[in-house]
Amino acid sequence: MTFTLTPITYLDIILAALAVYGITRVVSKRSSLPLPPGPRRLPIIGNLFDMPMSKEWETFSKWGKEYGDVVSVTVLGQSIVILNSVKPAIDMLDRSSAIYSDRPVIPMAGELVGWKNIMGLLPYADRHKRYRRLAKQLFGSTKTMEAFHPAEELETHRFLKRLLSQPDRLVQHVQKTAGAIILRITHGYIVQEGEDPFVTLADTAMEQFSVSSSNAFIVNIVPALKYVPQWMPGAGFQKTAKEWAATLEEMVDRPYQWVKSRVANGTAEISFVSNLLNEGLGRGEEEFEIKWSAASLYSGGADTTVSAILSFFKAMLLWPEIAQKAQAEIDSVIGNDRLPTFADRDQLPYVNAVVLEALRWHTVAPTGIPHRVMQDNIYNGYFIPKGALVFANIWKMCHDPAVYPDPMVFKPERYLGQVPQMNPSDMSFGFGRRICPGRVLADASLFITCAMVLAVYDISPYTENGVLDRPPTVEQMPGLVSHPNKFRCNIKPRSKKTLSLIEAEDQS
Numbered sequence: 001m002t003f004t005l006t007p008i009t010y011l012d013i014i015l016a017a018l019a020v021y022g023i024t025r026v027v028s029k030r031s032s033l034p035l036p037p038g039p040r041r042l043p044i045i046g047n048l049f050d051m052p053m054s055k056e057w058e059t060f061s062k063w064g065k066e067y068g069d070v071v072s073v074t075v076l077g078q079s080i081v082i083l084n085s086v087k088p089a090i091d092m093l094d095r096s097s098a099i100y101s102d103r104p105v106i107p108m109a110g111e112l113v114g115w116k117n118i119m120g121l122l123p124y125a126d127r128h129k130r131y132r133r134l135a136k137q138l139f140g141s142t143k144t145m146e147a148f149h150p151a152e153e154l155e156t157h158r159f160l161k162r163l164l165s166q167p168d169r170l171v172q173h174v175q176k177t178a179g180a181i182i183l184r185i186t187h188g189y190i191v192q193e194g195e196d197p198f199v200t201l202a203d204t205a206m207e208q209f210s211v212s213s214s215n216a217f218i219v220n221i222v223p224a225l226k227y228v229p230q231w232m233p234g235a236g237f238q239k240t241a242k243e244w245a246a247t248l249e250e251m252v253d254r255p256y257q258w259v260k261s262r263v264a265n266g267t268a269e270i271s272f273v274s275n276l277l278n279e280g281l282g283r284g285e286e287e288f289e290i291k292w293s294a295a296s297l298y299s300g301g302a303d304t305t306v307s308a309i310l311s312f313f314k315a316m317l318l319w320p321e322i323a324q325k326a327q328a329e330i331d332s333v334i335g336n337d338r339l340p341t342f343a344d345r346d347q348l349p350y351v352n353a354v355v356l357e358a359l360r361w362h363t364v365a366p367t368g369i370p371h372r373v374m375q376d377n378i379y380n381g382y383f384i385p386k387g388a389l390v391f392a393n394i395w396k397m398c399h400d401p402a403v404y405p406d407p408m409v410f411k412p413e414r415y416l417g418q419v420p421q422m423n424p425s426d427m428s429f430g431f432g433r434r435i436c437p438g439r440v441l442a443d444a445s446l447f448i449t450c451a452m453v454l455a456v457y458d459i460s461p462y463t464e465n466g467v468l469d470r471p472p473t474v475e476q477m478p479g480l481v482s483h484p485n486k487f488r489c490n491i492k493p494r495s496k497k498t499l500s501l502i503e504a505e506d507q508s
């Protein structure tokens with residue numbers, strides 16, 4: 001796919017700076033209290049040139065060392081507050097969630113393409129609360145999630161089979177399985193082997209989201225440009241926005257119509273959408289909210305789960321002794337006549353600790369999604385202005401040596417024994433009223449994948465023409481959702497017995 005982007009020039013930046021100059025002055029005069037500390041601001045542009053172009057969490061962590069756990073910068077009049085430890089994140093985003101739960105407006109992705117209707121970008125208002133209520137009914141707790149355990153087990157078994165037939169396509173299989181599980185739960189849809197039309201559509205729309213929410217589009221820096229008509233020179237982004245809006249609409253509507261027709265003829269599987277339609281919902285506004293909240297779950301859940309599962313594979317490659325310890329636990333609890341299931345979970349403390357460590361070691365959403373402050377506020381003597389964007393530096397929280405000694409080492413033992421270290425689920429899924437609504441599903445997917453994969457496969461260094469690969473480097477790639485950097489590995493059945501478990505007919 002090719003994208004036409006509008007390059008940003010210094011003139012653009014200066015224009016944007018002048019446009020917001022007035023706002024800066026108003027904000028800075030609103031309180032006599034100081035903003036939280038941070039790097040020195042220049043007149044008008046503030047910290048524009050201090051802002052990292054990617055991997056923000058690294059710069060944010062450096063600032064944290066210099067200025068403390070609550071840091072602030074200003075970019076073209078926009079205040080940005082960075083929280084580098086759990087305490088201020090809980091104080092502000094959880095305890096004061098009534099005023100810390102809005103989201104920023106992203107002109108290109110949100111307004112022009114239409115992603116503003118997705119849960120993650122909705123303003124904090126009634127519609128957002130209704131979406132969340134719907135999602136909570138579905139998988140708000142381990143109990144409600146139980147209805148979907150058979151589907152999770154079945155799809156993960158299909159994943160094992162795909163790995164057997166094409167072990168070199170790990171990333172594609174993980175992507176397919178994550179999409180398959182969510183589409184099954186939200187729409188009762190079973191993905192096709194090979195290319196699946198709904199998965200392809202969703203992946204295209206997500207790719208477009210990633211570009212349209214970046215500063216590659218100047219309209220994201222100068223929002224007033226969104227009013228420029230399409231025929232004006234330089235307004236090519238309006239045409240792109242129209243095309244991408246059509247993809248998004250299709251991604252939201254097609255799977256919904258698919259379920260609707262099955263509910264009408266009585267052949268729909270149990271799912272988020274079919275449950276709601278069977279309850280008699282689905283007219284006008286309700287229909288809009290059902291289909292957009294279902295699509296929100298796909299867009300929030302597919303890529304994040306992929307990142308977490310890939311990091312698990314990489315960790316098992318780098319720390320084979322940990323994989324062996326987990327395998328010994330699985331063998332002693334389950335034997336090797338069947339695959340693990342959710343019913344075994346309580347008897348597998350070490351595997352559960354591997355799941356937690358995978359979540360911490362590689363931080364899937366290193367800076368979360370920014371929250372926007374809805375009212376002026378004071379925190380520890382600092383002024384937090386209305387409209388400020390608050391980033392939780394989740395990467396730092398998960399790699400703080402004071403909380404997790406040797407933070408780059410994968411050590412599931414951290415969570416076992418008399419004095420376990422902090423549970424990384426407490427921060428990995430964000431905070432307050434915006435906390436990830438898919439966290440119970442994410443945890444379930446991670447557990448069943450780790451348990452089933454370890455039960456039947458050995459993960460070892462890749463060999464090409466008899467030459468062993470060197471251990472992969474450990475790096476988090478840029479992005480709101482960060483994947484581990486590329487690596488390859490051998491994935492082989494542990495024994496003839498486990499091979500027969502992989503090849504067996506589906507259990508569920």
Ligand code: HEM
Nearest residue numbers: 119120297300301304308364365429430431434436438442
């Ligand atoms: C390992 C997997 C996952 C991680 C680490 C993760 C992490 C996060 C984080 C950090 C946020 C931002 C929270 C905040 O603003 O404070 C978030 C939001 C969100 N997540 Fe997840 N997530 C994961 C899986 C999922 C899954 C499986 C789903 C859906 C099925 C999902 C759906 C969402 C949605 C819809 C939001 C937006 C919530 C809102 O704005 O109200 N996520 N997630």
